[in-house]
Amino acid sequence: MTIHTYAYIHTYNHIHAHTHIHITRHTYAFTHIYTHTYIHTHTHKHTQLVLSTG
Secondary structure, three states, X not given: OOHHHHHHHHHHHHHHHHHHHHHHHXXXXXXXXXXXXXXXXXXXXXXXXXXXXX
C-alpha cells in the first residue's frame, strides 16, 4: 500500500465518519423537533377537547 493510497483511504474514512455524525445529529434534531411538535399539537387538541366538553 502506497502512502498516497493510505492518505486517500484515511481522508475518505474521515470524511465519511464526519458526514455520518453530521447526518445522525441532523436526523436526531429533526426527530426531536418532530416529536416535540407532535406532542405539543396532540396536547393542545386534547386540552381543547376537554375544555369544549366541560
